[in-house]
Amino acid sequence: MFSVNASKIRLRNAGTQAIVxxxxxxxxxxxxxAAQVREIRAGAPAFQRCQRAQCHLLTDAAAQEIRGVYxxxxxxxxxxxxxxxxxxxxxxxxxxxxHHVIRMPTFLAAxxxxxxxxxxxxxxxxxxxxxxxxLSGMVMSMSYVQSDFGRFSxxxxxxRRFARIYPLHFVMLIVLLLFRLLRIGLVTLGVIAAMPAVFxxxxxxxxILNVFLLHSLGFLDYLNWxxxxxxxxxxxxxxxxxxxxVLAAQRLGSxxxxxxxxxxLAVASWLALAVWIGREEIGxxxxxxxxxxxxxxxxxxxTVKAVSYVPRAMSPAAKGxxxxxxxxxALVNVCFIEAWPWISYLAPLTFSVxxxxxxxxxxxxxLPRLLVMKPLVWVGKRSYSIYMVHAFVILLAEYxxxxxxxxxxxxxxxxxxxxxxxxxLFALIAVVLVASDxxxxxxxLQGGKLVRRWLQDNRFFAGxxxxxxx
Numbered sequence: 001m002f003s004v005n006a007s008k009i010r011l012r013n014a015g016t017q018a019i020v021x022x023x024x025x026x027x028x029x030x031x032x033x034a035a036q037v038r039e040i041r042a043g044a045p046a047f048q049r050c051q052r053a054q055c056h057l058l059t060d061a062a063a064q065e066i067r068g069v070y071x072x073x074x075x076x077x078x079x080x081x082x083x084x085x086x087x088x089x090x091x092x093x094x095x096x097x098x099h100h101v102i103r104m105p106t107f108l109a110a111x112x113x114x115x116x117x118x119x120x121x122x123x124x125x126x127x128x129x130x131x132x133x134x135l136s137g138m139v140m141s142m143s144y145v146q147s148d149f150g151r152f153s154x155x156x157x158x159x160r161r162f163a164r165i166y167p168l169h170f171v172m173l174i175v176l177l178l179f180r181l182l183r184i185g186l187v188t189l190g191v192i193a194a195m196p197a198v199f200x201x202x203x204x205x206x207x208i209l210n211v212f213l214l215h216s217l218g219f220l221d222y223l224n225w226x227x228x229x230x231x232x233x234x235x236x237x238x239x240x241x242x243x244x245x246v247l248a249a250q251r252l253g254s255x256x257x258x259x260x261x262x263x264x265l266a267v268a269s270w271l272a273l274a275v276w277i278g279r280e281e282i283g284x285x286x287x288x289x290x291x292x293x294x295x296x297x298x299x300x301x302x303t304v305k306a307v308s309y310v311p312r313a314m315s316p317a318a319k320g321x322x323x324x325x326x327x328x329x330a331l332v333n334v335c336f337i338e339a340w341p342w343i344s345y346l347a348p349l350t351f352s353v354x355x356x357x358x359x360x361x362x363x364x365x366x367l368p369r370l371l372v373m374k375p376l377v378w379v380g381k382r383s384y385s386i387y388m389v390h391a392f393v394i395l396l397a398e399y400x401x402x403x404x405x406x407x408x409x410x411x412x413x414x415x416x417x418x419x420x421x422x423x424x425l426f427a428l429i430a431v432v433l434v435a436s437d438x439x440x441x442x443x444x445l446q447g448g449k450l451v452r453r454w455l456q457d458n459r460f461f462a463g464x465x466x467x468x469x470x
Contacts, residue, residue, distance in 0.1 A: 145304070273345075
């Protein structure tokens, strides 16, 4: 977690030029520094052991410098997530999966009756992407503004965000590329029949844009490859804008300037979508998705600040009532979008109020206790994988339904209306959860560590330790 580039550690004190002797062996300065760096990379407890065992071998100035580097590595250690917010993210990710399944044209054509849980909430579930954006803004604000303002490094911040989102995005992009090549090969061999002629969106141009996370910044007018990744594209560049705002506020020495900028970006983006562009609803994706992300993300940044002014002197029951009311308003808002699309512009606000209530009242009755249940926390930790993997699983399921044929589906439908669609839905969710658990452990965690370590060890990306603003 505390990766450090060895080039950052230079013992300038003249006394450190002496050779350090220990037992019968002789260890020179560079070998000892390398050992210290390995200890720092292992984490805080290991570094503490290092302090007890080896720091006395160095001069006071040298030991102090290594401790300084250790402190510098903590500047961008992201804070622990609020478990209830993690669980909400997981619920939202599963909602998006259900939304895409019940709205998929292949399944609508194959199943005469929709799944049993099909309702207006799930039909409008795609708008929970705005909840992701609000929540992301809140997490970034808690991690980099509330406690670390004045010690912010844009380079380190972007390295961490890139390492967080890119490995899984790239892996799924390669998986879809291999699947496309396989499909082309099977069609060429006559094993499967080609689908009806449509405009091919998964082409070389869109692939290159995906590699650089540019595929939802107005260069294309269609979704492509891993379609849900449109939001990852706009969120990555929103991180960059957020980092620039924090850096500017830090240089100015004014956190008020940061919040003022966040307010301007949120309101201006919201107005641009609603008034200037004149969209009927807020659901921009590949075209003006960056404005949609700005509006919700920076609203999330402001939400964390607003929570600090919320009075806490009330009973757990009262706090629980506020949370339940905020949840009800958010759910009603989503459910009404189908009938009144314009109301989707209120979704980011209702999401921020609900999420803010969870952050403000962690000791409230009912909801916080429900949201820290292990199954919900488990899903929440894998929410990014669920979101990024599910489109490919749905793609495979589409081929599976076509291969299954109409007669077995009709037989299941005769047993109980909606049975085949419901079985398909829950089977898909189960496969998505299994696949996302694998990608979470092997790609998100392990891949993220490898990418972060490589970037931080690379001289081009590794920056100097952050310093306090003056």
